Amino acid sequence: LKKTQMKSTSYAVSLEPFTQRHFIKYFAKKYKNAWDITLKIIIIDFEQVELLFLRDVAETIIDSPDVKICKTEFKIAGTGDSRHSSGNRCIVAIHKNINMVCVLLVYNKNDLDGGNETARWKNLVKENYPEYSKMLK
DSSP states (O other): OOOOOOOOOOOEEEEOHHHIIIIIHHHHHHHTHHHHHHHHHHHHHHHTTHHHHHTTOEEEEEEOSSEEEEEEEEOOTTSSOOHHHHOEEEEEEEETTTTEEEEEEEEEGGGSOSSOHHHHHHHHHHHHOHHHHTTOO
8 A cells, every 4th residue: 555645835924913912922921831832833733734624623714816714723732622622713814826824813712802703803803904804704
């Protein structure tokens, strides 16, 4: 039997200033060294983002010809939580034409006060990233 190897496109990963200033700062303060490890893992995952869809870790929210907006789950390194039970999420924009993953939001679902989680993160993206607001109706 021959082993087939999956080929995945390599992506550059950009942590957007808004998410660095807000939620990432909170995770870094709360989890200290565990966050440093977690962030490295997140970046490695996004460098091969297509593989996350094969593992059912990423969900496509919007898929346009150039950009795909997705929600992914992650766990903090060293905790017993699973990706799903942790409540930690990333919202990313995958720019297919330039092989770039822009990390728009990194949050815990409890960080988004009140109401529908999806509606809350979509509003945050619309308010802070005008280039994606038309995609998120």
